[in-house]
Amino acid sequence: MSQVKIRIRGLKKAFGPKIVLDGVDLDIAQGTGMVVIGGSGTGKSVLIKSVLGLVTPDAGVIEIDGEDVLKAPKQRAKELRAQIGMLFQNGALFDSLPVWENVTFGLLAQKRLKRAAAKDKAVEVLAQVGLDAAVANLSPSELSGGMQKRVALARAIASEPAIILFDEPTTGLDPIMGAVIDELIVDCVKRLGSTSISITHDMASAQRIGDNAAMLYQGKVHWTGPAPDLLTTTDPVVNQFTHGLAEGPIRMALRR
């Protein structure tokens, strides 16, 4: 295995009496894509929000390049997390800003770009996700769902982050647009040499964007392996989930 970029150990998080993460262990190798699957409410979003610092875990370790971001001083943790790009489930584009400002928002905030040059940079990044320069001046509300996803992807990759997190990137898109977004994700991640974590319920998407996969179940990583094995594994929990079977161990556990 190549060098580990993100190492997660014993990650725990509870909201009141509800234990969401109960000791998650996960390694993501440099330059690879990890797909995280699991039922609704199994803590997938909490996991990536913990990596981003949007949720504070109750216990555990999250290392980026060997440095624990949870124990690092505030400024250092901020620097470590500055190398993370994020594509939110619904795009989370800023309604009040035009597309070009959305795309270059992070670069302007980090003062890596002058405002005068921002529009040209935005047009350049928009081209990488297959969008025309004319889109740059539009407001996010004037775009279709697929175009909004592309703009959100452009925003996530604009600062060429070493780590990119994708929260259900194909949710709400038709299968063809979903495949197009997956293709763009693979292209961008490979071109930047980034490490990625993707959350998805879409098995076709998981196969396309993941090198490896992990399944969260009952607060822990239940299964890990190469992404292509998701559909062929004999593990009954993974098998029930990936094939969308109504009967199986997941439903039995819910009934208990």
Added chain:
Amino acid sequence: MNKLLDVVALLGAAVLGLVAYIGELALFAASGVSHIFRPPFYPRLVGKAFMDIGFYSLPVVALTALFTGMVLALQSYTGFSRFGAESAIASVVVLSVTRELGPVLAGLMVSGRAGAAMAAELGTMRVTDQIDALSTLSTDPMKYLVAPRLLAGMIAMPLLVVLADILGVAGGYLVATKKLGFSSGVYLTSTFANLQVEDVVSGLIKAAVFGFIIALMGCFNGYRSKGGAQGVGTATTSAVVSASILILALDYALTQVLFIK
């Protein structure tokens, strides 16, 4: 006995909830204020918030002040004419408007307009992950969203109240001279003879505090809203109700502090 314990438990939970709410609000306010003084600064956002709170509230504040001044002149005349004190109307109108009605009514109107809009905007940003997105793009949401609004509220409200004062007095003047038969010169002389700088300044101090409260409650309720469209609606209502109550309560407290015998 069990029922009594249940009541005590409910009361205890309510008190704890209130204390937690006040603590959370105080920390939010302290964080917002501290970001006003720490770079990076966002003058463009302060300007935009100033337009939203101040400029776009001009019509509603102007009309409220004008009609209030007019009503005040009429009502004062009804009362004062019964014991021959009609000449005091000008003083009553100008002092009531500058010290009390201008800031309070402007505060309530701006709370209903701009405070609600702030809560709705931030609430929508919260439930659509836009606030989280700011954090992932090296931007502190408190600095980017809250601090500019707090600052703009504190600047815009006193300016609105200056306008409200002028229009409130003008409303009283119109009714007094056009309807009640007062001489224009006598009414204006009486107005300015009894007006002191402290009267205007105390109203402007109140206005700045109310501007802060409106922005604080709008941002606070919007920022922590959850649960989709319903949550945003609840946040908006809470922003207006809490700001209005705080304006009225603080109005008394500030009047007491700024009271001149």
